[in-house]
Amino acid sequence: MAGQVAGARQAVAGAHRIVVKVGSSSLTTAAGGLDADRVDALVDVLTKHRSGGEKEIVLVSSGAIAAGLAPLGLRRRPKDLARQQAAASVGQGLLVARYTASCARHGVRVGQVLLTADDTSRRAHHRNAARTLDKLLAMGALPIVNENDTVATDEIRFGDNDRLAALVAHLVRADLLVLLSDVDGVYDGDPSKPGTSRIVEVRGPADLAHVDIGSAGKAGVGTGGMVTKVEAARIAAAAGIPVVLTSAVHAAEALAGGDTGTYFHPTGKRSADRLLWLQHASTPQGALVLDDGAVRAVVDRRTSLLPAGIAAVEGDFTAGDPVELRDSTGRAVARGLVNFDAKEIPQLIGRSTRELARELGPEYEREVVHRDDLVLLHP
Numbered sequence: 001m002a003g004q005v006a007g008a009r010q011a012v013a014g015a016h017r018i019v020v021k022v023g024s025s026s027l028t029t030a031a032g033g034l035d036a037d038r039v040d041a042l043v044d045v046l047t048k049h050r051s052g053g054e055k056e057i058v059l060v061s062s063g064a065i066a067a068g069l070a071p072l073g074l075r076r077r078p079k080d081l082a083r084q085q086a087a088a089s090v091g092q093g094l095l096v097a098r099y100t101a102s103c104a105r106h107g108v109r110v111g112q113v114l115l116t117a118d119d120t121s122r123r124a125h126h127r128n129a130a131r132t133l134d135k136l137l138a139m140g141a142l143p144i145v146n147e148n149d150t151v152a153t154d155e156i157r158f159g160d161n162d163r164l165a166a167l168v169a170h171l172v173r174a175d176l177l178v179l180l181s182d183v184d185g186v187y188d189g190d191p192s193k194p195g196t197s198r199i200v201e202v203r204g205p206a207d208l209a210h211v212d213i214g215s216a217g218k219a220g221v222g223t224g225g226m227v228t229k230v231e232a233a234r235i236a237a238a239a240g241i242p243v244v245l246t247s248a249v250h251a252a253e254a255l256a257g258g259d260t261g262t263y264f265h266p267t268g269k270r271s272a273d274r275l276l277w278l279q280h281a282s283t284p285q286g287a288l289v290l291d292d293g294a295v296r297a298v299v300d301r302r303t304s305l306l307p308a309g310i311a312a313v314e315g316d317f318t319a320g321d322p323v324e325l326r327d328s329t330g331r332a333v334a335r336g337l338v339n340f341d342a343k344e345i346p347q348l349i350g351r352s353t354r355e356l357a358r359e360l361g362p363e364y365e366r367e368v369v370h371r372d373d374l375v376l377l378h379p
Helices: 002-013 036-049 064-072 081-104 117-121 123-138 161-171 226-238 248-255 273-280 292-299 342-347 353-360
Strands: 017-022 056-061 110-115 142-147 176-181 243-247 262-264 286-290 310-315 322-326 332-337 374-376
Touching (some): 002 248, 017 036, 017 248, 036 081, 056 081, 056 123, 081 110, 110 123, 123 142, 161 176, 176 226, 226 243, 243 248, 273 374, 292 374
Parallel strands (some): 017 056, 056 142, 110 142, 286 322
């Protein structure tokens, strides 16, 4: 077992393209403002690890809302979306300015990339994001990614930057994801209490089945606790990307393959980018209820969804939107990008594509959801 862990850590040290995520609590003071020393310490580690261009790093950084609290006279992270967005608007500029100044000490340029879940669940948008990140890396810049909190609504938010980091790692085809916070790994109990132990590695969900993972961070300035970090690690691992979860103070050791934090072994293989985004970052705009035959065809035979298999339509969506595919009991069995507007579908229900083509035109002789734009949802 020790040899396997050592081998995994060697693979970490050999990773070429790395996504690093840092939480608000690792960048800010107790009062909520940016801690320049903490930012500088992180930047020192990242720029050194780039080794003059031999390594590529994408930084997913929280902290915009937290950085905007003090300048706006807010004592705590507000609960309402409008004030969160106001704080993010003020704080994002401060956050990037701090990173820019810190990276300039090492002659490294910074590139800001702000994303929303809506941007990334649509194929054309996430292709643009991938191209931008690839070009920034090719030009030697350090991309700094954050959720676009100033415009994101509740319906299109990632919810936390841990999940965003996992999806960005897949988007840029990273060799490694490092999640940094104020806790140095996953523990088998409350890490503040004696008798608990750090879980060194996770090979699958069974390794954490006995662990009660808390939901709240200690500092009160971020949105996620250990739950969101473990879920992000699972998303990345399922996409074939190894993950190290540790504290920001151990960042250098983690990147070097040292024995710190919790290592999540890859559990799956890489899939088409848009399918991972569709499953984990999209918000369904409606639903299609399938008959039993269509459910079997989509789930068991992995076919496209044809009009003949639809029993009902719910919601108000347009072509290209993500929708849920549900069975007759209302259980979501899949998610896909729909090829028709919601108002068009009632006239298609239960009919063959050949019949529709004769009556409505050749543009209706196609799938409602193509199998290449469809992902199954597992309970």
